[in-house]
Amino acid sequence: MTTRRHLVALAAAVASGALGSAAWAQDVIKIGEINSYKAQPAFLEPYRKGMELAVDEINQAGGLNGKKVELVIRDDNANPGDAVRVAEELVSRERVDVLAGSFLSHVGLALTDFAKQKKFFFLAGEPLTDKIVWDNGNRYTFRLRPSTYMQVAMLAPEAAALKKKRWALVYPNYEYGQSAVATFKKLMKQAQPDVEFVTEQATPLGKVDAGSVVQALADAKPDAIFNVLFGADLSRFVREGNTRGLFQGREVVSLLTGEPEYMDPLKDEAPNGWIVTGYPWYGIQTAEHRAFEAAYRAKFKDYPRLGSVVGYSTIKSLGEGIRKAGSTDTEKLIAAFRGLSVSTPFGPITYRAEDHQSTMGGYVGRTKNDGGKGVMVDYRYLDGARYLPPAAEAKKLRPAE
Template sequence: MLLRCVIVAWMIMGICGTAYSENSEPIQLLVCEVLSGAFQEAGESYLEGVEYAVEEINSGGGLLGRKVEIVPIDNTLSPDVAVQKLSEYLQKSPVKYVLSGLGSHIALALSPLAKEKKFILFTYGAEADSLTGEKCNRYFFRTVANTSMHSGALAFWMVKNGYKKVFSIAQDYVFGRAATASFKKKLKELSPSAEFLGEIYHPIGEKDFNQHIQKMLASNPDIVFTPNWGSDLILLMKTAKAMGLKTKLAGYYLNDNGSLKALGDDKAIIGNFTAENYMVSIPTPENKSFVAKFHKDKGYYPILTRGKAYMATRFWAEAVKAAGKDEVEAVINAWEGLLFSGPAGKWYMRPCDHQTLMPIWIAELVKDNPFFDHAFVGTATNIPAKFIAVPCAESGCPGLEK
């Protein structure tokens, strides 16, 4: 398949576009996200990234000459609710494009529905390997790292920095277990002498981390790996600080400003490490321009949630443009093999499993940063996809049949 390249002109959107037709039917983009409950703030932050991308698209003339319209759906972080609400919407209106955010269990529930009803489901937040592995299908696209890539980047960094004794803690659901399994596999592959001193799985929305921290203190690890997010990350870090755990954390979402702000304790933040496929501190000219424009337009920064959702939306839009028509099968064919260049580097949609290959960025949490008064990520460095991507033959995807 031919490689197609799209370079987005980040700073001129809205200047050169022709106006979309007010009389044409809008292209609907359904966003199935957590918009209530304990994780509402994270879900709304993701939605803000989608909204900014759509604002740029519409101000630049729309998509294929048509306005893009966002339809938010609150899934309450429940797979059953997500399927129910989306099914109800499908009965009222045809659906071609759905974005899934927080929760791999949500995406896993929606993916079979996408295949059955033949709409494109893509995600900026669901990372469980199985989504583009054994559960892959033609109608699902992942525009975020999978757990093998994300965990692999942290394992790569740990080995490079000499860490040997590791403890892990994760939420007890498909994503937490997949992230931990991928991490353990990659660390052992890179450093056979590394020791796993213990691993903990706890319910989403855990209320008491005391017993978990006690186990960490007793094992005395060099570093603690965690893919926790939201309130489970906040309370983990808060309890670790209160109980005197000096060991640094290496986590998926330690650059989540909402969590760090809610934590409210720089001493619990500084010195930890995080990895992501987007950070505001990526030191490229493209990202610096993007961050400056976003902040000027919105008054806040495109932190990881907003940045990831923004780029996922732009990548989808470029696939629609490449297809040249608003038809699901045409967009699928156009997206496969598409190369997208933006603030976080080059992203490639791998045709064999619809997993986006991209660099993963790693940074230390530092006191002095140009974004916030509290501690936040320092300058990011990247690990290229070639060091962490699982080959197609090993992904577990049996094939993407039409």
């Protein structure tokens, strides 16, 4: 009898613990976040901090629909296969409510397909490939950052205004770089029919042979250069180009280079006069950005990078979507995100119903080496809505649901 009572008591305790765990789970909204933290720390360490700030703000305000928000973060090793594996783990074992993240475009595409196959909500915060919302778009995937097409479309008028005929192209040889160059060629041909592309240097991601690339570009004798390299590849390219005089007397139009993640490491090698997209955090005086910067500095004792804005806005977007849906049910979230308006450090954005792309814009300006530190000058913010195809056209670019 004593043994039996012990067994009954043990069973009751186990049941109570299980119920307590379930009750706790019901009080938490889990966001499963997947990213290339080890491979791309310059962008993703600030990104993670931006997410943490947004989660703190949401939880301090009472959470979402009465529930606290919790981040469950995994590294994808910059590998599509690993990304899908950890996504499966997050959904099946960790029981996350939504998925978010990814940085590299080919990894983002793998997660986009995973979301479609599993019928699970996914917000792609950073990967820029247009295929995420167009060619490979699906009802389960939305994207925050302005796409490759949008950012190139912001730069193309500036490039065409230079009236340079012979252009050289240099880019990382994977989805993001390939699509950026394809869009640049298309838009430049439309704006300047006599334009020539005299050489293309497609380099392995993270493994640029800067000396050979710079020599090949110089040998082609271009009037101007369109660059899509970023991170460590950009640093090597700039260093070698400065040493060999590649940029002297040549205009350079460069995607992402004005982001502090990539500008700051250049230090006194930062180029002068390049036309770039970027993030001049030090000069943005809007109320939304001042509030964000102040909160970020208070928490981390550091200035924000573009990754900080993207991470923060990713979580804020999920928060607004979940609040509007009143649920983390996938279909309710999809309905909530279509046409969803979100306040971000760059001002209000909207997720378009037709292609699931947000209207977040970006800053375009020129680089300046200011006493050994690279900054952006003569910059302006361009509304992303102006650089997207009309809604009806965008809808045609997507597979039928």
